[in-house]
Amino acid sequence: MSEKNIETTLPFIYQWSFVEWMTSLDARTPLESELCDVVTSESLYRLETYQSSFLSRISSNLSETIFETCENLFGAEVVAKVLAGFFKFHPPTADSITDAPIQLPEHLRATADTKEALLFADVADVCMMRWRILTAEDPHGVSPRGDTPLDAVHLLSPSEYIAPSGKHDLAAAWEAGSEKTSEHLPDSLFNDSAGLLLVKSSPTDLTFVRVPTKLNEFVRALVAGLSIEYATDAFEQSAAADAENCLALLTEFMAKMQAQGLLTQRSP
Amino acid sequence: MNTQNIIWGVGLRPAHYSDWHTQTKIPALEIMADNLLHHRGGPALWHTKRIVDRAALCVLHGVGINIGGLSPLSTKYLGGLKDLIQIFKPRVVSDHLCFTQARGIQSYELLPLMRTKKAIEHASARIDRIQQALGVRFSIENVSAYVNYKDDAFPEGEFVSEIAQRSGCGILLDVNNVYVSAMNFNLNPEDEIKRFDLNAVTQIHVAGHSTRDDFLFDTHDSAVCAEVWELLKKTLGSLRFSENKILPIILENDERNTSLKTLLDELKNGSQFCGEGISIGQPPHSSGESHV
Numbered sequence: 183m184s185e186k187n188i189e190t191t192l193p194f195i196y197q198w199s200f201v202e203w204m205t206s207l208d209a210r211t212p213l214e215s216e217l218c219d220v221v222t223s224e225s226l227y228r229l230e231t232y233q234s235s236f237l238s239r240i241s242s243n244l245s246e247t248i249f250e251t252c253e254n255l256f257g258a259e260v261v262a263k264v265l266a267g268f269f270k271f272h273p274p275t276a277d278s279i280t281d282a283p284i285q286l287p288e289h290l291r292a293t294a295d296t297k298e299a300l301l302f303a304d305v306a307d308v309c310m311m312r313w314r315i316l317t318a319e320d321p322h323g324v325s326p327r328g329d330t331p332l333d334a335v336h337l338l339s340p341s342e343y344i345a346p347s348g349k350h351d352l353a354a355a356w357e358a359g360s361e362k363t364s365e366h367l368p369d370s371l372f373n374d375s376a377g378l379l380l381v382k383s384s385p386t387d388l389t390f391v392r393v394p395t396k397l398n399e400f401v402r403a404l405v406a407g408l409s410i411e412y413a414t415d416a417f418e419q420s421a422a423a424d425a426e427n428c429l430a431l432l433t434e435f436m437a438k439m440q441a442q443g444l445l446t447q448r449s450p
Numbered sequence: 451m452n453t454q455n456i457i458w459g460v461g462l463r464p465a466h467y468s469d470w471h472t473q474t475k476i477p478a479l480e481i482m483a484d485n486l487l488h489h490r491g492g493p494a495l496w497h498t499k500r501i502v503d504r505a506a507l508c509v510l511h512g513v514g515i516n517i518g519g520l521s522p523l524s525t526k527y528l529g530g531l532k533d534l535i536q537i538f539k540p541r542v543v544s545d546h547l548c549f550t551q552a553r554g555i556q557s558y559e560l561l562p563l564m565r566t567k568k569a570i571e572h573a574s575a576r577i578d579r580i581q582q583a584l585g586v587r588f589s590i591e592n593v594s595a596y597v598n599y600k601d602d603a604f605p606e607g608e609f610v611s612e613i614a615q616r617s618g619c620g621i622l623l624d625v626n627n628v629y630v631s632a633m634n635f636n637l638n639p640e641d642e643i644k645r646f647d648l649n650a651v652t653q654i655h656v657a658g659h660s661t662r663d664d665f666l667f668d669t670h671d672s673a674v675c676a677e678v679w680e681l682l683k684k685t686l687g688s689l690r691f692s693e694n695k696i697l698p699i700i701l702e703n704d705e706r707n708t709s710l711k712t713l714l715d716e717l718k719n720g721s722q723f724c725g726e727g728i729s730i731g732q733p734p735h736s737s738g739e740s741h742v
Contacts (some may be wrong), residue, residue, distance in 0.1 A: 204561075
């Protein structure tokens with residue numbers, strides 16, 4: 183470190199000691215930390231207030247914004263414990279508190295030792311997807327008329343899709359977490375069932391759509407911005423020999439999306 | 451103080467959006483910048499725009515600039531703030547005189563600064579850069595403190611005021627924070643308020659606090675106590691403003707379950723106690739009129 187930097191930094195070293203001790207949830211008491219050299223002895227014991235409020239502030243904020251469904255499904259205590267474990271390994275660096283848990287699902291998958299932890303990771307992914315779309319630019323588009331050619335009909339944007347994971351029924355999990363739920367997680371949540379599509383249809387409306395596994399490639403293509411016509415081509419290629427049988431499923435799915443106002447026609 | 455100068459208001463909270471839409475008159479509102487930062491759409495922005503449009507005026511309040519910290523000022527954060535300023539044209543833009551992070555690690559807390567000459571120089575320079583980046587005059591808020599430092603060289607009011615004078619910024623005077631800090635260090639709150647340069651005050655906060663063990667804790671989750679209302683009343687008696695200066699006074703309450711009715715009732719009672727009738731429905735702020 184250069185001499186100039188030392189001059190600039192030394193008077194502020196206490197800030198690093200403070201933040202580092204506080205956010206690492208250091209088991210050392212204030213008296214055992216570097217802070218005892220800078221904080222007055224009569225107020226030293228109050229430092230623990232900052233440490234305990236650090237986690238409670240993050241948990242409370244994230245539960246109100248992003249992780250409400252996780253809190254409903256797993257309980258506030260579990261959410262707080264998961265976040266504490268995560269931030270111990272990944273101290274927050276994001277300006278916005280809502281960006282702080284971005285690596286949480288990945289962290290859980292790498293460290294999970296229970297099936298509930300893996301479910302939490304997947305539900306957290308959905309929660310963050312919801313937040314991204316909620317705060318993204320609002321959709322603008324016109325509902326397609328009956329005679330609009332299929333190459334001009336698209337899925338409303340913003341939208342995102344989570345493909346079937348092979349492990350969890352995310353649509354059922356989301357539904358279960360939409361209100362305060364019972365104390366245990368239903369076993370059905372641990373069965374793979376379908377993909378989950380999320381579309382913003384107005385500034386205040388998000389729609390979750392369960393996507394049958396067979397329509398995986400179709401929805402992927404729609405979310406990527408392809409029109410219904412080109413997405414149907416992608417679907418037919420993926421369905422191959424079974425295309426004819428799946429067509430009814432596709433038609434029913436498209437009718438449902440039209441009825442829910444999730445389609446738009448691209449302006450010429 | 452001239453009654454026409456004061457505009458009373460409350461913080462705008464998501465839990466109250468639907469209630470505000472049915473209110474015929476809306477007082478001053480404080481927008482929490484961090485609740486909307488980098489939102490390009492969505493319900494928070496949608497509701498806030500519609501509600502603030504009918505408010506007497508709005509002010510914008512952040513928590514994340516890290517004014518007294520050492521990490522470089524975040525151009526992304528300041529850019530987000532600037533976007534919000536352009537959308538809402540707030541009368542006052544503010545954040546806290548504190549540090550919130552170090553070496554890139556965020557605490558998301560308002561941590562007290564060591565009150566030294568170097569800290570004054572450092573914070574003043576940063577506020578200068580903030581004001582340049584935002585293109586508006588900025589205001590700094592005093593925080594509640596539970597700890598103090600062996601090397602503190604200035605009383606808080608003098609520290610804040612010196613920085614305001616050097617940088618040309620305003621002071622958002624949080625009366626509850628003065629009270630909490632004073633009580634926590636066995637000081638007289640009235641004496642501590644007098645140390646602030648009241649001529650630099652652009653906005654006032656009033657809020658509740660709670661008791662933790664043997665000290666006061668700034669929680670914003672309870673009603674304002676009688677002592678803080680009394681302190682505010684005495685402070686208002688000391689303020690002298692020119693005729694055309696507007697002073698927003700915002701009642702803060704972050705408790706999730708506090709209803710809007712409870713909040714507005716408290717505001718009405720508090721403003722009447724202070725000798726000022728609540729001014730709901732003052733002419734809305736006009737475009738371009740901001741930054742006291």
